[in-house]
Amino acid sequence: xxxxxxxxxxxxxxxxxxxxxxxxxxxxxxxxxxxxxxxxxxxxxxxxxxxxxxxxxxxxxxxxxxxxxxxxxxxxxxxxxxxxxxxxxxxxxxxxxxxxxxxxxxxxxxxxxxxxxxxxxxxxxxxxxxxxxxxxxxxxxxxxxxxxxxxxxxxxxxxxxxxxxxxxxxxxxxxxxxxxxxxxxxxxxxxxxxxxxxxxxxxxxxxxxxxxxxxxxxxxxxxxxxxxxxxxxxxxxxxxxxxxxxxxxxxxxxxxxxxxxxxxxxxxxxxxxxxxxxxxxxxxxxxxxxxxxxxxxxxxxxxxxxxxxxxxxxxxxxxxxxxxxxxxxxxxxxxxxxxxxxxxxxxxxxxxxxxxxxxxxxxxxxxxxxxxxxxxxxxxxxxxxxxxxxxxxxxxxxxxxxxxxxxxxxxxxxxxxxxxxxxxxxxxxxxxxxxxxxxxxxxxxxxxxxxxxxxxxxxxxxxxxxxxxxxxxxxxxxxxxxxxxxxxxxxxxxxxxxxxxxxxxxxxxxxxxxxxxxxxxxxxxxxxxxxxxxxxxxxxxxxxxxxxxxxxxxxxxxxxxxxxxxxxxxxxxxxxxxxxxxxxxxxxxxxxxx
Ligand code: ADP
Numbered sequence: 001x002x003x004x005x006x007x008x009x010x011x012x013x014x015x016x017x018x019x020x021x022x023x024x025x026x027x028x029x030x031x032x033x034x035x036x037x038x039x040x041x042x043x044x045x046x047x048x049x050x051x052x053x054x055x056x057x058x059x060x061x062x063x064x065x066x067x068x069x070x071x072x073x074x075x076x077x078x079x080x081x082x083x084x085x086x087x088x089x090x091x092x093x094x095x096x097x098x099x100x101x102x103x104x105x106x107x108x109x110x111x112x113x114x115x116x117x118x119x120x121x122x123x124x125x126x127x128x129x130x131x132x133x134x135x136x137x138x139x140x141x142x143x144x145x146x147x148x149x150x151x152x153x154x155x156x157x158x159x160x161x162x163x164x165x166x167x168x169x170x171x172x173x174x175x176x177x178x179x180x181x182x183x184x185x186x187x188x189x190x191x192x193x194x195x196x197x198x199x200x201x202x203x204x205x206x207x208x209x210x211x212x213x214x215x216x217x218x219x220x221x222x223x224x225x226x227x228x229x230x231x232x233x234x235x236x237x238x239x240x241x242x243x244x245x246x247x248x249x250x251x252x253x254x255x256x257x258x259x260x261x262x263x264x265x266x267x268x269x270x271x272x273x274x275x276x277x278x279x280x281x282x283x284x285x286x287x288x289x290x291x292x293x294x295x296x297x298x299x300x301x302x303x304x305x306x307x308x309x310x311x312x313x314x315x316x317x318x319x320x321x322x323x324x325x326x327x328x329x330x331x332x333x334x335x336x337x338x339x340x341x342x343x344x345x346x347x348x349x350x351x352x353x354x355x356x357x358x359x360x361x362x363x364x365x366x367x368x369x370x371x372x373x374x375x376x377x378x379x380x381x382x383x384x385x386x387x388x389x390x391x392x393x394x395x396x397x398x399x400x401x402x403x404x405x406x407x408x409x410x411x412x413x414x415x416x417x418x419x420x421x422x423x424x425x426x427x428x429x430x431x432x433x434x435x436x437x438x439x440x441x442x443x444x445x446x447x448x449x450x451x452x453x454x455x456x457x458x459x460x461x462x463x464x465x466x467x468x469x470x471x472x473x474x475x476x477x478x479x480x481x482x483x484x485x486x487x488x489x490x491x492x493x494x495x496x497x498x499x500x501x502x503x504x505x506x507x508x509x510x511x512x513x514x515x516x517x518x519x520x521x522x523x524x525x526x527x528x529x530x531x532x533x534x535x536x537x538x539x540x541x542x543x544x545x546x547x548x549x550x551x552x553x554x555x556x557x558x559x560x561x562x563x564x565x566x567x568x569x570x571x572x573x574x575x576x577x578x579x580x581x582x583x584x585x586x587x588x589x590x591x592x593x594x
Contacts, residue, residue: 002193003193003196004189004190004192004193007185007189007192007193008185008186008189011181011182011185011189012182012185015178015181015182015185016178019174019177019178022174023167023170023171023174026167026170027163027167027170030163030166030167030170031159031160031163034159034162034163034166035123035134035156035159035163038134038154038159039121039134039136042077042134042135042136042152042153042154043119043121043136043138045075045077045152046119046136046137046138046150046151046152047138049071049079049138049150049152050138050139050140050150052071053081053140053147053148053150054140054141054147057140057141057147057148058147059081059089061089062096064081064089064090065081065089065090065091065095065096065099066090067081067090068080068081068089068090068091068092069090069092070092071092072092072093073092075152077092077152077153077154078091078092078093078129078133078152078153078154079091079092079150079151079152080092080105080150080151080152080153081148081149081150081151082105082106082111082137082148082149082151083148083149084115084146084147084148084149085104085106086104086105086106086107086111087104087105088102088105089148091128093129094128102128103127105149105151108122108135108137108151109122109124109135110122110135110136110137110151111137111149111151113137114137114138114139114149114151115139115143115146115149116143118138118139118143119136119137119138119139120135120136120137120138121134121135121136121137122135123135123156126153129155131155131156131157132155132156132157133153133154133155133156134153134154134155134156134159135151135152135153136151136152136153137149137150137151137152138150138151192223195218195219195223195224195227196223196226198215198216198218198227199215199223199226199227199230202214202215202230202231202234203215203230206230206233206234206237211234211237211238211241214231214234215227215230215231215234216231217231255273255275255276256275256276256277258275258277259277259351260277260348260349260350260351261275261277261278261280261281261282261328261347261348261349261351262274262275262277262278262346262347262348262349263278263294263297263298263307263346263347263349264344264345264346264347265294265307265311265344265345265346265347266344267311267336267337267341267342267343267344269293269294269295269308269311270290270291270292270293270294271288271289271290271291271292271293271294271297272290272344273290274287274288274297277349278349280325281323281324281325281326281328281349281351282297282298282299282323282324282325283324283325284297294307299323299324300321300322300323302319302321303319303321303330303347306319306321306330306332306347307332307345307347309332310332310333310334310343310345311334311342311343311344311345312342314334314337314342314343315334316331316332316333316334317330317331317332318330318331318332319332320352321349323349325351325353326351326352326353327351327352327353327356328349328350328351328352328353329349329350329352330347330348330349330350331347331348331350332345332346332347332348333345333346333348334346365532365533368532368533368548369415369419369533371533372415372533372547372548373412373415376408376409376411376412376415377408377412379404379408380404380405380408380409380412383401383402383404383405383408384401384405386401387401387402411547414547415547415549418547418549418550418553419549421549421553422532422549422552422553422556425553425556425557425560426556430477430560432473432474432477432560432561433474433475434472434473434474434561435472435473435474435475436470436471436472436584437470437471437472437473437475437478438467438468438469438470439465439469439470439471439503439510439512440463440465440466440467440469442471442475442478442479442482443463443465443482443501443503444463445479446479446482446483446486447461447463447486447501449479449483449486450483450486450487450490453487453490453491454490454499457490457493457495457497458495458496459489459490459493459495459496459497459498459499460497460498460499461486461490461498461499462498462499462500462501463501464500464501464502465501465502465503466503466504469503469504469505469510471503471510471512471581471583472581472584473561473581474561477557477560477561478557478561480553480554480557481554481557481558481579482501482514484550484551484553484554485514485554485577486499486501486514487550488546488550488551489514489515489516489518489575489577490516491546492516492518492519492575493516493517493518493574494517494518494519497516497517497518497574498516498517499514499515499516499517500513500514500515500516501513501514501515502515505583506580507583508582508583509563509580509581509582509583510580510581510582510583511578511579511580512578512579512580512581513576513577513578513579514576514577514579515570515574515575515576515577516574516575516576517570517572517573517574518574518575519573520569520570520573520574520575521536521567521569521575522536523569526566526567526568526569527566529551529567530551530552530554530555530565530567531552532548532549532552533547533548533549534548534551535548558579558581561581562581562582563579563580563581563582564579564580565577565578565579565580566578
């Protein structure tokens with residue numbers, strides 16, 4: 001039941017009870033007051049009548065009853081005159097004829113009292129009239145020689161009727177007061193409950209997540225204080241929600257910016273959060289709604305097991321797992337788990353694809369180096385052992401094996417030189433000193449470096465670079481690039497073939513082409529020839545000297561200059577290396593097709 005109604009009911013009950021008690025008490029008091037007033041009146045009037053009788057005494061025998069009738073009518077009461085022996089001389093309500101038939105009144109209670117004390121009172125049923133009456137009797141004359149007794153009586157019913165009329169009036173007044181009190185109580189209760197209702201409504205709004213409606217303080221009392229507290233609570237909540245929103249936003253931007261994938265699973269095995277990186281890794285089409293069973297999201301039995309283990313044991317689990325987006329190191333850690341609820345699990349997917357690839361490259365690199373060094377080392381050892389075994393005695397043999405020693409030492413030296421160069425370039429330890437270079441002059445000098453080798457294989461070297469074409473580059477490193485490419489073009493050429501170098505400016509870049517008429521490069525090796533130690537035909541590597549590092553160095557150097565290099569096969573079955581450098585000096589060089 002609502003407070004207002006309860007209060008009203010309580011007030012109504014209390015007031016009604018009070019009214020009933022007051023009404024009943026007042027009724028009794030009224031009755032007593034009415035009868036006391038009546039007895040008082042009778043006492044007074046009986047005194048007057050007694051004095052009148054005494055004055056007129058002795059009364060003649062036929063005078064007494066008319067006198068009583070007259071007095072009774074004047075006083076609107078029953079008047080009885082009794083002689084000292086108890087015989088009734090006159091009675092206003094009994095005719096003269098019937099007087100003789102009345103019994104002796106000497107032992108009537110009030111008469112007996114009056115005989116002794118001068119005044120007697122009683123309330124009893126009148127045997128003569130057969131109804132309850134109030135009596136007052138007074139003695140006329142002294143106690144020793146009484147003359148007569150005057151008695152006055154009124155019916156009790158008459159007094160009760162008078163009391164009743166007072167009581168009805170009282171009841172009406174009580175009812176009116178009750179109605180007034182009820183109205184006042186209702187108004188006061190409403191004054192208290194209305195602001196309470198509006199506070200309750202405002203609190204309801206807050207509870208259902210609407211915080212924009214403020215709560216007004218309407219009064220200066222406890223209810224007003226309550227309104228103030230609710231308003232303060234609403235503001236604090238608003239602030240806390242604002243803070244929580246900001247924190248959530250911060251967290252979500254951190255999570256979405258993280259390159260590591262994150263999956264948070266609740267103790268109920270349902271998804272709490274999947275960040276953008278992991279969605280990419282798992283190739284998920286969109287947001288994953290909270291509450292999705294996590295097995296609908298993860299793809300791999302190992303991942304599911306890792307999460308399930310953490311969820312059931314609360315322990316950290318680490319796994320290396322494969323996903324569509326690469327290879328990942330998965331770490332699942334527990335969180336929460338207090339109050340009898342099992343722990344949740346946070347999974348961090350750290351992408352180790354690149355680390356793995358680097359690791360593989362490093363392993364291959366070490367294997368390649370040892371492989372490359374093993375052959376010349378074996379030759380060195382063989383030559384040295386042969387020399388030790390007696391070949392040194394024979395000058396011809398000795399010179400042959402010493403030649404082998406020198407050749408293999410030189411090869412190891414060139415491998416180590418190339419490796420040093422490569423590592424310097426890769427670690428960024430070399431710095432370029434670019435300057436404008438006449439490209440045709442640089443090519444001419446590079447051709448001079450391979451001229452002897454080209455001559456021995458009857459390979460024709462053609463420099464088709466237009467004079468005046470300027471390239472911004474580090475001269476020493478550009479020479480290294482050109483000599484490497486020309487050396488390969490001669491080395492892998494056929495006898496009697498040719499090597500052509502051309503260049504032209506193309507828009508914002510300068511395109512340099514080194515083309516030969518050799519055996520070409522198998523299409524699947526066109527990219528790999530730029531990898532360290534890669535050689536198309538390893539079996540032939542003994543015949544054609546080389547470290548397999550030249551093109552790797554060339555590629556790095558070209559990139560250091562801001563350029564690109566790629567290899568292709570010419571339609572006439574040779575290979576072509578195309579280099580593109582950014583042109584700095586716009587308009588200074590002639591344009592021409594290669
Ligand atoms: P190498 O020291 O073996 O020359 P490079 O890195 O310079 O090492 O070249 C790698 C491989 O690329 C060579 O072993 C060869 O198989 C291939 N190659 C390079 N240049 C040419 C070319 N002009 N014609 C055909 N194959 C080539």
